[in-house]
Amino acid sequence: MNVILFLIFAIIAVVCAINVVVQTHPISSAISLVGVMGSLAILYLLLGAEFIAAAQVIVYAGAVMVLFIFVIMLLNAGAEVKQGRSVVVHLLGVPLLIAFLGLVAYFVQRLFPRDVEVTFGGFTGGTAQAIGRALFTTYMLPFEITSILVLIAIVGAIVLARKEMD
Amino acid sequence: MAAIPISWFLTLSAVLFALGVAGFLFRRNIVTVFMSIELMLNAVNLTFITFSYHFKSVDGHLFAFFVMVVAAAEAAVGLAIILTVFKNRSTLNIDAIDSMKN
Numbered sequence: 048m049n050v051i052l053f054l055i056f057a058i059i060a061v062v063c064a065i066n067v068v069v070q071t072h073p074i075s076s077a078i079s080l081v082g083v084m085g086s087l088a089i090l091y092l093l094l095g096a097e098f099i100a101a102a103q104v105i106v107y108a109g110a111v112m113v114l115f116i117f118v119i120m121l122l123n124a125g126a127e128v129k130q131g132r133s134v135v136v137h138l139l140g141v142p143l144l145i146a147f148l149g150l151v152a153y154f155v156q157r158l159f160p161r162d163v164e165v166t167f168g169g170f171t172g173g174t175a176q177a178i179g180r181a182l183f184t185t186y187m188l189p190f191e192i193t194s195i196l197v198l199i200a201i202v203g204a205i206v207l208a209r210k211e212m213d
Numbered sequence: 214m215a216a217i218p219i220s221w222f223l224t225l226s227a228v229l230f231a232l233g234v235a236g237f238l239f240r241r242n243i244v245t246v247f248m249s250i251e252l253m254l255n256a257v258n259l260t261f262i263t264f265s266y267h268f269k270s271v272d273g274h275l276f277a278f279f280v281m282v283v284a285a286a287e288a289a290v291g292l293a294i295i296l297t298v299f300k301n302r303s304t305l306n307i308d309a310i311d312s313m314k315n
Binding site for chain 2: 048049050053057060061064065067068073076077080083084087090091093094095096098099102103106107110111114115118119121122140144147148151152155156158159163164165166169170172173177178181182185186189193196197199200201203204205207208
């Protein structure tokens with residue numbers, strides 16, 4: 048059951064990620080990216096991270112992607128123009144990528160033997176209560192600094208977007 | 214209930230990160246390049262959550278939370294920059310935005 052669930056959503060995530068890279072129109076890439084984020088949220092739930100899964104759906108698939116789609120529609124961005132690339136890039140690009148991925152997968156499988164395994168419910172420390180307690184005790188200073196960062200980002204985004212540059 | 218080896222999660226994360234790098238390098242549309250960066254951040258988050266499961270500790274979740282907050286702030290500022298660039302140059306092609314080269 049766990050393995051089937053993992054395989055289904057891992058395949059959805061990888062196919063959608065390939066679609067993000069391959070599609071020429073930005074809207075298609077954005078919709079595929081929502082697919083990646085949704086399936087990653089399911090995998091977070093499988094790993095016992097319920098708060099992060101909810102935040103992933105609300106913040107990433109909700110807020111950030113809506114912002115992306117607004118900007119794409121505002122700019123009326125068309126499909127990307129194909130550019131001539133050199134013969135070496137055409138021949139070597141994808142095989143080298145696959146070789147790199149195979150190498151990474153091999154090393155990960157070697158370094159992490161199969162005795163460490165994941166089952167649903169194997170870790171229940173990811174509740175909103177546990178995260179909130181850690182956030183307001185151990186990680187108090189980073190949390191406050193992050194709030195200042197977000198404030199700066201809000202002000203910066205408004206200033207950048209409304210400034211009339213010559 | 215069969216169990217999943219933890220290396221599968223890490224491999225999935227590596228695959229997603231590599232696809233993000235590929236998109237970052239291959240695409241010429243600045244919005245798609247930005248989306249590839251978001252894909253890479255998501256892959257890193259999956260690694261954090263996986264190791265959090267491995268070590269049975271909540272710290273990885275906090276790191277993923279902070280990555281999420283920073284990514285949201287970065288998206289807001291980055292998209293504002295893209296809007297400004299498009300207003301001045303009316304192009305989204307990153308090869309055409311090269312005024313700092315000369």
